[in-house]
Amino acid sequence: MARTLDEVHRDLRQAVTDRAGPLWDVALRLHADPEYAFAEHRAAALLTGELERAGFVVDRGVAGLPTAFAARSGQGRPAVALLLEYDALPGLGHACGHNLIAAAGLGAALALHAVLEGTAGCVTAVGTPAEEGGGGKAVEADAGVFDGVDAALMFHPGVYGWQWAPLTxxxxxxxxxxxxxxxxxxxxxxxxxxxxxxxxxxxxxxxxxxxxxxxxxxxxxxxxxxxxxxxxxxxxxxxxxxxxxxxxxxxxxxxxxxxxxxxxxxxxxxxxxxxxATVRYDHFRDSGVLSGRFAGHLAHSGITLTPPAPGVYLGSSDIGNVSTRVPAIHPFVAIMDEDGSDHTPEFAAAAASGRAREVLLAAAQALACTAADVLLRPGLREEAWAGHRAAAAAEC
Structure with a gap:
């Protein structure tokens, strides 16, 4: 008998829970060994090794970037991409929490591979180097890495719990x-x-x-x-x-x-x-229907997300370049209180804290469940694409 979507969600959450220890170990290994833009060789090797051992087909050096990769489970459409960031900040290490982004994307990909077994379309874990100034996702988007993808999903640790990111x-x-x-x-x-x-x-x-x-x-x-x-x-x-x-x-x-x-x-x-002098980062276009699904799944772990505060902008990211091409999400999930700030030594310490571990696992579960929604619900995909096209038309 075919599983219901609720049963798939249950199995995905359990699959992440079963991998909690190894995922946290990956996050801590990345945290202890920070590498910088386009030089994240050990991080890429660690992540691709985990994916390859699980049965993913790994393509290294995508878009002409030595530390980028695309690891696929399944094929064809529908298709989702889980984005893994793993570069650090010179002098500050993982003071933006990219070790958690990578581990959460990895956990979601492994859970989807184990539960769906490639039968519902294609799941791709995309390694995206050099978010901190190099624009790996922008280069990948221009190279066609996200062509044929129905949704690009990631989360970002922060000091706010916001459903979507106001990125300029x-x-x-x-x-x-x-x-x-x-x-x-x-x-x-x-x-x-x-x-x-x-x-x-x-x-x-x-x-x-x-x-x-x-x-x-x-x-x-x-x-x-x-x-x-x-x-x-x-x-x-x-x-x-x-x-x-x-x-x-x-x-x-x-x-x-x-x-x-x-x-x-x-x-x-x-x-x-x-x-x-640099790659241009586009502003981020949120897929409201998909970020709403992520927030709903994250609430299952007791973490509530709200809309961002009006008039507040939190920098820029190359996820904006991906969001011009496919429906995308980039929610913020807090790992420290709002009186703190990322890009600080305090945030780097928070990215290896007990709270960060809880957020990592909750985010991995929510990403996996959201990806399953995209793969298994044609109506949701159509709604996400309709919203994406409408936003693009409004900007013309």
């Missing part, structure tokens, strides 16, 4: 000014001061910043300002981080940066170069 779009640009060197006293009229132009750009952007909408800002640093105090700088360079609530607003802000740099160049007699 962001990118960094290099702005360089080219002038002409001269001695400031010997032949001052021959010089064209590139550093003065860069400083003027900071002034212009400060004025612009007072008129920007909520969630939009430009923050810059000087990366090259000259070579000696007795030489008028012929070259100066800055790097500017741009954020905005939506990808469209970010594109508009990028245009304002270009206009400001070109205007300063004309006014100062310099030549400006504006070049994108």
């Amino acid at each position: 779009a962001q990118v960094q640009y290099k702005v360089a000014f080219h002038g002409r060197a001269a001695h400031p006293t010997g032949n001052p009229t021959e010089g064209v001061d590139a550093l003065a132009a860069l400083i003027e750009l900071f002034n212009v952007l400060a004025v612009l910043g007072r008129r920007l909408p909520a969630a939009s800002h430009i923050q810059g640093i000087v990366t090259h300002g000259g070579t000696a105090t007795n030489i008028v700088p012929e070259y100066a360079e800055g790097r500017f981080g741009l954020r905005a609530a939506t990808t469209r607003a970010l594109d508009e802000l990028t245009g304002r940066l270009r206009e400001a740099a070109e205007g300063v160049a004309r006014a100062t007699g310099t030549r400006a170069e504006v070049e994108r």
Whole structure:
């Protein structure tokens, strides 16, 4: 007799519980051995080894990234992707809790493989390196890793218990000014001061910043300002981080940066170069129907999620680039109280705490159950895709 969906959920929760010890061991091993963007070789080897031993077909080095992978159970459609992050922060280790993201995605994938045995479609555990600045998911999305996927699922540890993540779009640009060197006293009229132009750009952007909408800002640093105090700088360079609530607003802000740099160049007699310096992170588009399912399953473990506080934004992530292509979720589940913050030594310690262990197992169960809903309920898939298409149309 075929199992009901409730029975599948029960079996998935038990399958995660049965693996509680090994999953926590994976989380602690990652925590004790932090690796950074695109250099997470030991983490990728640990995770792919666990998946391969369980019977997954593992494809390493996907999207041309040595530490990325895709491990599949089953084939065809419907299909879900469980996203595993495992990079750490230089100097802070796993102060964003990616060790828990990886272990929870692993636990959900192993449970689905054991309970559904590849009979309900395809489950793929996708290793996504370099979330902290490198944009592994963006590279993977552009390479087609998420083509043919019906939902991309992950959770993120945090200081809030929020059903979905208010994540902005962001990118960094290099702005360089080219002038002409001269001695400031010997032949001052021959010089064209590139550093003065860069400083003027900071002034212009400060004025612009007072008129920007909520969630939009430009923050810059000087990366090259000259070579000696007795030489008028012929070259100066800055790097500017741009954020905005939506990808469209970010594109508009990028245009304002270009206009400001070109205007300063004309006014100062310099030549400006504006070049994108990083992968662009799109803003996150939540699949409300799927994040609602995750929250419902997480409540089974006694953890309640709420909508995010109005007007609050929590940075950016390359999950945004995935969410432009397929229905996606990225809920926050608290592992420490709201008076704390991630990207701190305290959060790194919390990512190896008893509370983190409880959250890891609860999140793995909720991810597995949500994935099963996508695989086994055609109506839910259709609703998720309809919402995804409607959100895309509203942004056009």
